[in-house]
Amino acid sequence: LVIEADFSQLLLKATTELMTKTDAAERTVLMLVADAHETPVQTEKCIWFLFKLGADPKATDRSGNTAAHLAARRDNLRDGATPLMEAARAGSWKCTKHLLHLLRQLRFNECSTHGNSKRSRLLGLKDHRGRTASDLARLNDHSELANYIELEMRLVFDCNGSITGLDFVESWLKDMKKLIEDENYSALVQKVNRFNCDLPNSQGNTFSMMFIYVAQPQQRSNPDTTNLNQETFLKKLLQVCDPTCANTYGMSALHIAAYKGNSAAATALLNAGARANVMCLEWTPLMQAACCTQQDAAASVCWILLCAGSNWSLKNREGKTALDLATEQGSHKMAELLRSRSDEFYPVTNPQGLCVIINISKFESSSEGERKGSQFDVERVSELFSKLGFIIDVREDLTADEIENYLDCVRIWKELERHGAFVCFLMTHGREDCIVGSDGKPCKIFDLTRKFQPKLCSSLAGKPKIFFVQACRGLEKDELLVKRETIDNAGGRFEGTSVLYPSNSDFLIFYATPRGQVAFRDENTGSYFIQTVCELIEKYYQTEDLMSIMVRVNKRMAKKPYRDGDQYFHVVGEITGHPTRKISLDPSRACD
Incomplete structure (x- = not known):
């Protein structure tokens, strides 16, 4: 891989x-x-x-x-x-x-x-x-x-x-510069070879760096021929020179290509082995592109660098990103391109965040039945979100007070500051507007989620806070009359919780069932909702944002009714919340 x-x-x-x-x-x-x-x-x-x-x-x-x-x-x-x-x-x-x-x-x-x-x-x-x-x-x-x-x-x-030590290099580079300016590529092919192309002058600059700085494609009487000759020579040059070579300060040929807006050179250098995030005094090639005076050229190089894995969130010594620099320089097209990368989705970090799994399967009161099969949900969620780059913390059979106390500890955990998201699975019985602890006492959903509001949990301010609630929200069942052979599903049980419409941004709550209805769970396979969520996240996390995936979850559940004994029931989840950006669970988007 x-x-x-x-x-x-x-x-x-x-x-x-x-x-x-x-x-x-x-x-x-x-x-x-x-x-x-x-x-x-x-x-x-x-x-x-x-x-x-x-x-x-x-x-x-x-x-x-x-x-x-x-x-x-x-x-x-x-x-x-x-x-x-x-x-x-x-x-x-x-x-x-x-x-x-x-x-x-x-x-x-x-x-x-x-x-x-x-x-x-x-x-x-x-x-x-x-x-x-x-x-x-x-x-x-x-x-x-x-x-x-x-x-x-x-x-x-x-x-x-x-x-010092190679005094002849200065005069040789001066001669080669004249040939570059005259576009005498046939002479350059004869004079430049793998032995001399990377020899440094007093500041560590080499012929390949000078060529990329000087030989910008020009609008000539026959521009296609000019560009072809330049690109052909560069291709030959990169077969013998070191594409990673940098001067004494770390300025590489890729930095120069980005600064000059030379997209052809940037592409050739990256294909030859140049590093997209190489640093020169804490400046990346992407930052150099932001200083290019030609907007179209800057945007073109920016796109090439981003496709090669350039990290747009890196900051220089002044704490400025490539987007900050592009905005300052008036490079609007590049700034818009970077802004679309940074603003469309919440930033993805490594690790992505903390994934808390609270599963209550056994209860002190006989009135609350054991949630058999819930271990399959814990295993599935833990496996998937661990692979997606989340830190997993599982808590089993907590009382109502223990749930409250545990989430209070989580919200002040300092490590949340370096995480890009927070995910919490609440899996238990439920009633009306609450979930139930192992002692049978209720915990209101709103009381649990508001612990992570910015004023109480500043570490997660502006970051997505995602809750999955696997619990009933009533006793109703949406029965469906269909032919038995048309539905491929297993038998199951049901459970119970509430609805919440948080006023704060960046919250998302996914309920296993609409308000007033039961949520189904199979003793042998786990909960219908949780298993479907995991299956579709795993299938689409690379190509779709979380909200789009959850629409697929509802579509799947609506088209595939749940079988409980000899009866079939419609089951559709409910989504509440106010995210301000799209949420990606793709760890390859991580900026660090």
Whole structure:
């Protein structure tokens, strides 16, 4: 799933326990992904999720490989080798360049503290046989790559991040800039190669960065030919250069493409392996796009970055998002695009939120019958909402006072601040406007839900608060006269609660049945309403919002009457509340 970048299914199936499990070669999931031949752009988000679940990048397989070693090369490990050594020995220009170029950035080489010493030490590391990365490259007939590593080792960083050691690069880049401005792509093809395309000037800028900055598509007498030549050259360039390379401050080619509004370059870079959320002084490419002076170009690049997994909710050092910047810059089309992303749905977080399940199956009073089969509802809800990224907390057979006290504790739980939603399942008997505790005493629905109003629970202010009530709301049954063979359903029991129309926004309450009627439950399969809800959420959570799914629930229940013995009954749920946005349960929408 990670290799295929199927983030939605990954969230449903990946668990913390799986992160430590290994195959016959003692390789973890992270190692298997690292050893994959190719992965799409969206795999980055999946890998970050593995880390959040506890994947250990330092874990080793039976041969001593870490995930980094496996990513750097795809053959056997030699004792004491670093990932750079493995990439060099395997002749992997792509991995070797990426690892070398990371050490050009201030945040990795720490030159302000260590000068050039840390970087020099790391590049000069030797394996157990005393061989450096360049030695291993040369020993395995990769002499050109060995020369590149040695040239990289000649670079010297001062405490301000300025680079010396390759003085010829400045004049060479100046010559190449003239060719770019003249659109002399045939000459560029002859002069630019994998050895020189990523060499840095004093600030760490390379030819590929300069090309994307200078070679904007122009309106010429024959624009189609001009654009084609530029894009063709860029395609050739990305076959040999490092698409992740950045200057000393972390400014990458993708940042530049976004700033210049070059959608063709942004697409090519992302397809070549550039990261959509790469940071430069806490600025993402999406933030750079917001500063593009051409509105149409900015919106185009914005769309491309969002499709590649760009996180529109990230903030820079001033606490501003890409939307804030686009609004300030007057980039209205981009701002509208971002606003539609942020305003149409409530934000989805990781974890999505807390899912509380209060199930009362046994009662102190003999007048309240045991709710047999309710354990199937608890199991189904727990399994589904856990896979959807919710933290599950199950409470069984609480008294009325215990229900009140428990929800009071929940509403002041500090962790709610980092959650995007709150879900509560109330499953018990009910009467009129209340549910019943295990002691037979009533709890009014309104009293329970208002605990989470903003003035009492500020952590959930502006966030969806969703209640599912599986309980009767009266004694009536909507009997249906139909032929028995036309309905496919099992027998069941019924239960009982109330109706509530909360005045506060962001509340949603889904009742198993309309006011005055019973709610049905089967001893062998669970409640008709809860099981249907779980089935359709699981089927449609990726493509539809929660309200749309619940309409499907009602439609299903209306078309498929419930059988109780020899009789059939219409059962339709009721929805109340005032959400201000759509609610998505798709964990792949998570912004963090």
